[in-house]
Amino acid sequence: MEQLPGGRRLRLASSLGLGQRCWEVTLDEERGLLAWRDPRPPRRGADNCFVPTSEIIAVEETEQNKKQRSTGKWQKMAKPHAFTECRPKQLLVYINPYGGKRQGKRIYEQKVAPLFSLASISADVVVTEHANHAKDNLFEVNISKYDGVVCVGGDGMFSEVMHGLIGRMQKDSGIDQNNPKAPLAQCNIRIGIIPAGSTDCVCYSTVGISDPVTSALHIIIGDCQPLDVSSVHHNNTFLKYAVSLLGYGFYGDVLKDSEKKRWMGPMRYDYSGFKTFLSHHYYEGTISFQPAKHTLGSPRDKDSCRTGCCVCKESEQQLAEQRKKCGFKHEEDEDEWKVIKGKFLAINVVNMSCACPRSPKGLSPAAHLADGTADLILVRKCSRFDFLRYLVRHTNRDDQFDFSFVDVYRVKSFQFTSKLSEDNESSVTDIGKKRFGQFCRDHPACCCNIANSTWNCDGETLDSSAIEVRVHCQLMKLFARGIEENCTDEAAYSHSSIEQLL
Numbered sequence: 001m002e003q004l005p006g007g008r009r010l011r012l013a014s015s016l017g018l019g020q021r022c023w024e025v026t027l028d029e030e031r032g033l034l035a036w037r038d039p040r041p042p043r044r045g046a047d048n049c050f051v052p053t054s055e056i057i058a059v060e061e062t063e064q065n066k067k068q069r070s071t072g073k074w075q076k077m078a079k080p081h082a083f084t085e086c087r088p089k090q091l092l093v094y095i096n097p098y099g100g101k102r103q104g105k106r107i108y109e110q111k112v113a114p115l116f117s118l119a120s121i122s123a124d125v126v127v128t129e130h131a132n133h134a135k136d137n138l139f140e141v142n143i144s145k146y147d148g149v150v151c152v153g154g155d156g157m158f159s160e161v162m163h164g165l166i167g168r169m170q171k172d173s174g175i176d177q178n179n180p181k182a183p184l185a186q187c188n189i190r191i192g193i194i195p196a197g198s199t200d201c202v203c204y205s206t207v208g209i210s211d212p213v214t215s216a217l218h219i220i221i222g223d224c225q226p227l228d229v230s231s232v233h234h235n236n237t238f239l240k241y242a243v244s245l246l247g248y249g250f251y252g253d254v255l256k257d258s259e260k261k262r263w264m265g266p267m268r269y270d271y272s273g274f275k276t277f278l279s280h281h282y283y284e285g286t287i288s289f290q291p292a293k294h295t296l297g298s299p300r301d302k303d304s305c306r307t308g309c310c311v312c313k314e315s316e317q318q319l320a321e322q323r324k325k326c327g328f329k330h331e332e333d334e335d336e337w338k339v340i341k342g343k344f345l346a347i348n349v350v351n352m353s354c355a356c357p358r359s360p361k362g363l364s365p366a367a368h369l370a371d372g373t374a375d376l377i378l379v380r381k382c383s384r385f386d387f388l389r390y391l392v393r394h395t396n397r398d399d400q401f402d403f404s405f406v407d408v409y410r411v412k413s414f415q416f417t418s419k420l421s422e423d424n425e426s427s428v429t430d431i432g433k434k435r436f437g438q439f440c441r442d443h444p445a446c447c448c449n450i451a452n453s454t455w456n457c458d459g460e461t462l463d464s465s466a467i468e469v470r471v472h473c474q475l476m477k478l479f480a481r482g483i484e485e486n487c488t489d490e491a492a493y494s495h496s497s498i499e500q501l502l
């Protein structure tokens with residue numbers, strides 16, 4: 001036992017043989033660090049190495065000195081993996097064998113399962129046989145048996161598992177998901193994402209990298225990252241939940257076109273992106289939204305949401321206090337609504353930055369994971385060249401909101417109605433309007449599309465264009481810790497290009 005400067009107690013100091021070298025190892029109890037260093041006179045660059053004890057997965061004991069054991073100095077560890085309390089012990093794993101490059105099963109078996117077994121985590125594994133298999137299964141299983149649910153696949157697979165888990169929580173709590181104003185029951189069972197899809201945006205935006213081993217380690221050490229979820233309704237009917245992007249216009253059209261070209265594999269997004277860019281369609285409609293007043297952040301902030309984000313913590317507290325004081329009813333009914341009518345190339349609502357390797361800072365670089373808000377980005381009618389300039393800024397360090405035709409707002413709820421739905425509602429019998437509806441009557445040559453676009457909701461299309469969206473603060477939790485400081489994207493930036501973006 002040793003004494004540290006300032007009277008801090010050092011729990012243990014010993015030596016560790018690694019290969020041919022002997023290291024001096026210390027366990028600092030107060031800081032929770034295991035450190036080791038070369039005891040020889042320090043050379044330049046030969047720093048101490050350390051690891052937080054909470055991040056040690058397991059230890060293996062080898063008995064070098066049997067004598068020590070007999071003198072009682074040696075005590076065998078009963079649980080060599082039990083370093084903290086919050087680690088999961090029993091997991092439910094869903095693998096989509098057809099996601100991405102169809103490597104989900106191999107990735108799980110070769111990279112993840114050995115780590116789970118090292119950490120003494122048991123897993124019930126379900127390899128899905130059809131779409132919605134995982135979602136339906138989550139309504140039936142004995143969920144209280146598990147400390148977490150893991151999905152192996154892409155964003156679509158994550159969305160399926162999230163819908164299953166949130167739906168199950170609401171069912172068990174007797175909450176009607178069709179009521180757009182119902183406060184939803186929080187999901188306390190964490191979801192882990194092992195990326196194995198063609199798009200792994202949720203994983204990238206919450207971990208900082210799409211890597212199965214990194215994600216497995218976050219699951220093992222029991223990290224916890226709360227996440228906001230938006231509910232999407234049409235006419236008092238529940239449509240979907242969203243955690244990343246709700247996009248109308250450009251991103252909706254790209255998705256709709258790419259769905260028809262599934263045979264092309266992940267390449268279809270590049271093809272459809274380029275095609276949609278060339279078509280340059282505008283859509284007319286009305287957006288109403290409630291600005292988020294409870295949060296300290298703004299979409300134009302220079303700082304991004306990082307591990308232990310204080311904006312998210314503060315915002316959650318503010319919301320909780322507001323609700324204690326006034327209840328949900330007051331908040332929904334009395335907060336002001338702003339209304340904007342116009343012609344838009346893209347309407348994007350994002351709950352997170354939506355960063356991905358192609359766009360390392362994402363659609364809204366300062367969006368927060370858990371502050372109870374979404375960023376509403378409106379890209380108004382502009383030239384093809386200006387739209388290209390806007391898109392290119394997602395791949396470099398320039399401000400993508402610094403254009404006269406782009407507006408961004410931080411909101412807690414919003415509604416959208418297309419011009420076509422408004423017209424149909426006000427004059428359903430106007431047959432002439434419908435027949436000639438494919439042309440813009442005001443400006444026949446302006447590419448203004450009277451037909452509706454489609455909403456892209458976390459990579460899936462919605463059937464209705466008129467939607468009502470509400471952000472639910474920290475509705476669910478992930479086995480993640482957000483993006484850590486100093487997570488540099490230099491490499492990713494240098495590889496980004498406009499070809500990749502489209």
Ligand SMILES: Nc1ncnc2c1ncn2[C@@H]1O[C@H](COP(=O)(O)OP(=O)(O)OP(=O)(O)O)[C@@H](O)[C@H]1O
Pocket residue numbers: 095096097098099100101127128129130131132133152153154155156157158160196197198199200459
């Ligand atoms: N066994 C299965 N067979 C067919 N579809 C499945 C199966 N399991 C899951 N799915 C569905 O496949 C969809 C896509 O899965 P996932 O996100 O894992 O792959 P992806 O390649 O990233 O998807 P996308 O091609 O949509 O980008 C999900 O919506 C999920 O519901």
